[in-house]
Amino acid sequence: MNTTSPPAALTDVHRPRFHLTAEDTWMNDPNGLIRHNGMWHAFFQNNPHGSTWGNMSWGHAVSEDLANWSNLPVALPFSETELIFSGSIVHDAENTSGLGTPGADGPLVAFYTSAFTQSHPTTPGIQAQSIAFSQDGGATWTFYADNPVLTRDSENFRDPKVFFHRESGRWIMVTVEALDHSVHFHASDDLLAWEPASVFTHPGLDGGIWECPDLLRVPSPDGGEDSWVLVISTNPGGPAGGSGTYSLIGHFDGRRFTTEAPPQPLDLGPDCYAAVSFSGVQGDPVLLGWMNNWAYAEQTPTAPWRSSMTLPRTLHLERAADGTLQVIQHLVIPEEIRTLDLEVQASSAVLAELDAEEPFRLRGELPTASAHRLVLRFGDGGRDRDLVLAIDSEGHVSLDRSSAHEEPFAPEHTHSQPYASARAEGAVAFDLVVDRSCVDLELDGGRALISQQIFPGARTVTVLTEPAA
Incomplete structure (x- = not known):
């Protein structure tokens, strides 16, 4: 097997050690x-x-620790x-599909979208x-x-996410009609024959297309009935421009998803798209997103591999001061990454000198009393x-x-969407991971996440603070 985290001397300057990448080809949506x-x-x-979009197939990687x-x-x-x-995969443990060997552990069943080419003899396009x-x-x-196993004779019906709904005792498939801004729910007893259940739309999500839906069962923060979170990616319409991912908290009865909540960004950065959850996980969902943006994905300066995944994140709910539920996410951070706890003040100071080729993690708090900046300055005198x-x-x-790149990159997508804490704490906690070209930031105890790519091409980094200009 070929590892995505070989010794540093054997990799190029941009390849991350702990973010999943393809070995030497193009990657996009997690499936x-x-x-x-x-x-x-x-x-x-x-x-x-190749290292650009095309010839779409399913690549495959495995891990014992998500790192x-x-x-x-x-x-x-x-x-x-x-x-x-x-698409998605489920373990058909009871062999409801009949696709497994009798008496053996049930099969894994992969659901994917057949995008029939113009060469298809009966249903081109x-x-x-x-x-x-x-x-x-x-x-x-x-x-x-x-x-x-399911068709609507549509040119944009895709991205099946399948799970077992224990209350109804049926399998549920969640798909999108991408151009119609609609999520379609279907139900099945055997994973083979599917019947329509409902259709969901929402006027608050008006991106150019909807893609990669996921419906997550999330435990209640106060021991009550489980809630459900619908995740939808839009392109464009992302919170930082270009493509992005949103969440909606609501209820699901086995047929219909309902919500009174507005959509919230799952990530405030420009580089988290098509985020979906792992099946086979009990309790809080674990998600992985594509760490790129369709506005510039094919221009990222890596070769021959192109694109990575975000760090995994767990998803939870908490009760806000007004009684409503809100999404909380926590990065799943590899234990091997060096961690520095910083004392950040609004004055000029050098806090650390680090090796930029080795992944590192910075933790601390940003005081809210005055404007200031935590700067990661990549470079060695140039x-x-x-x-x-x-x-x-x-x-x-x-x-x-x-200003974080060796060469100009994505000049129209430079900033995350700003985050403001609703709590009067006097400081905003941050947990920042830099893994070469991949930056994952958790703010305010997981109330906001930011994913960004950077391409500094440097061997050293100085961490410093300074007042805002």
């Missing part, structure tokens, strides 16, 4: 995330023949008549939902002979490249990467 038999499996949109990933061979390859678009199954824990896959965590006079926090 088929599942924890099974003690292993974390991440499948993903992959071009096995150190090993790439495996392509799991679901494209063909002349069918591209393999995004149509997108429909199909399945493949594995009887060896995900190592090898067999395409189902009677695909597709032109400085600055990543700036800033808080203004009104307590708004933002992450600015406009």
Whole structure:
């Protein structure tokens, strides 16, 4: 197996150590995330023949700890008549589909969108939902002979997320009609035959297209009935421009999702799209997102690999002061990463000198009494490249990467959406992870997350504070 975190001397300057990347090809949306038999499996949109979008197939990687990933061979390859678009995997433990071997552990069943090419003999240009199954824990896959299992004769019907709803005793599939801004729910007893259940729309989400829906069961923060969180990605319409991901807290009765809550960004940065959860996880959901943005994804300066995933994050709910529920997320941070606890003040000071080639984590608090900046200055005497965590006079926090690159990059997408804490604490806590080109920031105890790519191309970094200009 080929690891995504080889010794530093064997990697290029931008490849992260703990963020999942493809070995030497293109990556986008995470697919088929599942924890099974003690292993974390991440499948993903992959071009096995290049470093730009195309030839969509499912790449595959595994991890024991969500930090150190090993790439495996392509799991679901494209063909002349069918591209393999995004989807999900479930463990059919009771073999309700009949696709497993009697008496054995049930099969893994992958749901994906068949994007039929113009060469398809009967449905050129149509997108429909199909399945493949594995009887060896995900190592090898067999395409189902009677695909597709669900079609609407639509050109933009995609991204199936499937889970078992224990109250109704049925499987639920969540999909989108991407251009219609609608989420479609279907139900099944056997994973093969699907019937319509309901359709969800929301006027507060008006991105160009909707993609990669996920419906998460989340335990109540006060021991009551579980809540449900619907996750939807939009392109464009993201909180920091370009593509992005949103969440809606509501209720699900086995057929219909309802909500009275407004959509909230799942991530305030420009680089978190198509975030979905791992199946096979009990309790709080664990999500992984694509750490890129469709506004500039094919221009990221890496080769031959292109794109990474975010750090995983767990999703929780907390009760706000007004009694409403809000989403909380916590980064899943590798234990191997060096951690520094900082004392941040609004005066000029050098806090640390670090090796920029080694991942590091900075923790502390940003006082809200006056405007100031925490600066990560990459460079060794030449032109400085600055990543700036800033808080203004009104307590708004933002992450600015406009000067953090060796060469100009994404000049129209330089800042995160600002975050302002609703709590009068006098300071905003931060937990910042830098893994070469990947930056993950948790603010205010997980009440906001920011994901950004940077490309400083430097071997050293100085951490300093200074008053705002």
